[in-house]
Amino acid sequence: MMRMGVLLLAFMLIVGQLALPAESWQAHFKPASLHLQMETSAEVELHLWDIPSELGSSANRYSFRLISDDPHLASVAPENATIPLHATLNSWTGRIRIDGHFLGEARISVRLWDAWTNRSSQSANNSDSSQLVAQVLRPERIIDHVFVGSIILLMSLVYINFGAALNVEVLQGLITRPVGPCIGFITQVLGMPLLSYALGIFVFPESPAMQLGLFFTGIAPSGGASNTWSAVLNANINLSVLMTTVSNVAAFGTMPLWIFTLGQLIFERAGMQVPYGKIATYCGSLIVPLFIGLAIQRCLPRVAHWLVRLLKPISACLILFIVIFAIVTNFYLFQLFSWQIAVAGLCLPLLGYTIAWLAAKLLNQNAADALTIAIETGIQNTGIAIFFLRTTLPQPQADLTTVVPVSVAIMTPLPLMGIYLYQRLRRVKLGVEELPGSERQRIV
Incomplete structure (x- = not known):
């Protein structure tokens, strides 16, 4: 029995030697929250006190280490990552450099490291200042403003062409017999929000x-690119423009309705302001160039005919410009892409196209109108979705969530490009260079 007692005592002494000292020391960051931009650095002050004397007497064994819970977003500079101990000091104060790498929020904490056991422990002090919250933001760039300005200019030119190409008599017929617009309105305003919620x-x-992010994309009105794709794919431009206009005007009521009903289930914060001015500006930017084009059609018919011939090339160039420039200006977001984001970005427009096309065909719409309804339903105004996210969420969460509408914007053209290639191959196979007259009349 005595021998067993001696062994137990020896074991307890060894464990005591290996155990970490009491976690009575404390850490304090000043400030406790840091905002810095990507690929930049900033310094904060760190104060350590109540350091037990036994730690200093074993300086070759113990040290303090600063650890980030996500070094991919923010990390401590290597020269500041380890703080050695001194036998004569029971406190330490110094400047720590934090390096910001990518969008997001990282928490940096101080841990006592035991080199013998390769273990670490955290201070018992759990105050807000015992950890540093580093939020990495995206810097404002000139290229972002150039991109937005270029899109506004090019879209204005395209809508002038749309106005010059509109057949007013056909447009009046669509308003008096609104079967197609009603189908599109229901699939756009009712179907897409429910689809985006379930898919999310x-x-x-x-x-x-x-x-x-996905829900806000689903409740957004149809985008102006739908008119462009309607022109490229030989759909009904008159129906497309009418549906886009109705969708954007209705967004004044439908977006807040969805946000404060179904949206409350995933976004618990109340009192969110709807950007009425943004929607009004978009509607105005859509209607004004159309009226300019209509005026050209009435007063300068030869110029209008020339603009109609340029409609498809300009529309195709606009699509390429938006896709390529969007990828270049938002290239940093690709680091956030995962298979889930890619799947969501593709499935939302693809399912929208499919459901709307099936609904239109079941209700006896012709091929051109069914394709138009599908395009109008599947193409969302991702700009409005991004605006909502950036005005309702703090940074960097606002930028992080925009990866979803950006993914949707990038994936949206893929099914339509497939349809375009199919149409081109079919024309080559049949030896047809131009559209049939009945379809061409929908554009001219």
């Missing part, structure tokens, strides 16, 4: 932020 829960079950 299925694809992002553990990420409400990404669900929010």
